[in-house]
Amino acid sequence: MLKRPSLFRVLSFLSLLLLTSCSVVKRQYGHVEKIAPFSPENYHDVLTQMGAPDSIAILNDAFIFAYHSVAINEPQLGLAIPPFDFFKFTLGSATATHHYHFYAFSLQGNVINLQKNHWKNALGESSAIGLVFVVEETVDLENFEVRRAANVWGERLLLDINLIEVSFEEIVLAKRLDLIGQDY
Amino acid sequence: MYSRIHIIFLIFTMALLSGCVNYSRDSGVENLWRQPQDFTNGTTTSQQVLTALGPPSQVLSIGKNTLYYYLTEQVTREGLILVVYNETTEVSVFDRAMFIFDEHGLLVDFSYSKLPDKPE
Numbered sequence: 067m068l069k070r071p072s073l074f075r076v077l078s079f080l081s082l083l084l085l086t087s088c089s090v091v092k093r094q095y096g097h098v099e100k101i102a103p104f105s106p107e108n109y110h111d112v113l114t115q116m117g118a119p120d121s122i123a124i125l126n127d128a129f130i131f132a133y134h135s136v137a138i139n140e141p142q143l144g145l146a147i148p149p150f151d152f153f154k155f156t157l158g159s160a161t162a163t164h165h166y167h168f169y170a171f172s173l174q175g176n177v178i179n180l181q182k183n184h185w186k187n188a189l190g191e192s193s194a195i196g197l198v199f200v201v202e203e204t205v206d207l208e209n210f211e212v213r214r215a216a217n218v219w220g221e222r223l224l225l226d227i228n229l230i231e232v233s234f235e236e237i238v239l240a241k242r243l244d245l246i247g248q249d250y
Numbered sequence: 251m252y253s254r255i256h257i258i259f260l261i262f263t264m265a266l267l268s269g270c271v272n273y274s275r276d277s278g279v280e281n282l283w284r285q286p287q288d289f290t291n292g293t294t295t296s297q298q299v300l301t302a303l304g305p306p307s308q309v310l311s312i313g314k315n316t317l318y319y320y321l322t323e324q325v326t327r328e329g330l331i332l333v334v335y336n337e338t339t340e341v342s343v344f345d346r347a348m349f350i351f352d353e354h355g356l357l358v359d360f361s362y363s364k365l366p367d368k369p370e
Contacts (some may be wrong), residue, residue: 086333086334087333087334087335087336088334088335088336089335089336089337089338090336090337090338091337091338092337092338092339092340093339093340093341093342094339094340094341094342095342096342096343096344097343097344097363097364097365097366099364109359110359113348113359113360113361114361116364117346117361117362117363117364118319118346118347118348118361118362118363119346119348120344120346122310122317122319122348124310124311124312129312173312173313174313198333199269199331199333200331201329201331201336201338213277214277214278214321214323214344215308216278216307216308216319216321217277217278217307217321217323
């Protein structure tokens with residue numbers, strides 16, 4: 067007498083039949099040095115410990131150094147599309163881990179304020195259809211792929227002063243954190 | 251349902267389709283500061299830094315001081331494609347140097363970014 071397969075066995079068999087691949091997409095933007103806690107008195111101490119900052123902003127009576135790194139991890143599950151041998155349906159989700167250090171100084175170079183933070187945030191879940199031998203990215207990471215502000219500084223200076231979104235003075239004097247170095 | 255030949259062909263094809271992916275690109279200025287340089291606070295001038303490193307990516311004014319900021323972006327991507335298991339890793343390194351000069355053009359302080367030993 068034949069034994070009837072359990073529902074669990076049937077589902078396991080179907081899962082094995084459909085499961086074509088597992089993928090992991092990793093991205094790393096920038097690097098923040100891991101150091102023991104320290105109490106800087108001026109910007110010289112910060113430069114010695116942390117190196118050159120990612121971003122610099124200059125205000126009327128202060129300037130700011132910011133250090134920021136982002137690590138993105140995107141695990142994916144690929145499922146077969148039965149009639150199409152070379153295509154798969156991919157499900158993925160991405161998580162970003164941030165490290166951020168912020169130091170504010172007076173124009174004389176003394177520390178006014180400092181803060182550091184470490185956090186994670188979900189970048190979303192999505193799906194894609196693609197070839198079985200290609201790793202498709204399922205989550206939109208376009209925000210992380212912008213050109214670095216420092217590398218377009220010269221171009222921004224050549225823009226028509228009547229058409230630019232931010233003032234010429236802001237570009238030249240870096241009065242916004244996203245106008246020098248790197249922006250996320 | 252799949253025939254036996256169909257399944258064997260599929261497994262054989264998938265086994266052949268494994269491979270590696272690798273690319274890299276650079277943008278920004280050339281990171282000449284990683285070569286041996288002789289910069290000294292209080293004596294090196296802004297002209298000497300310009301001669302050694304070329305034009306900076308960005309120039310800023312901090313009070314009476316002037317800041318030269320150099321940036322090189324290096325992106326590398328490596329991938330292992332085994333069809334059943336795939337992994338790709340992209341690392342963007344922002345190699346930076348900054349130099350602060352006083353109103354006389356003498357170097358007050360300078361620093362390079364700390365580079366990672368390996369991907370985090």
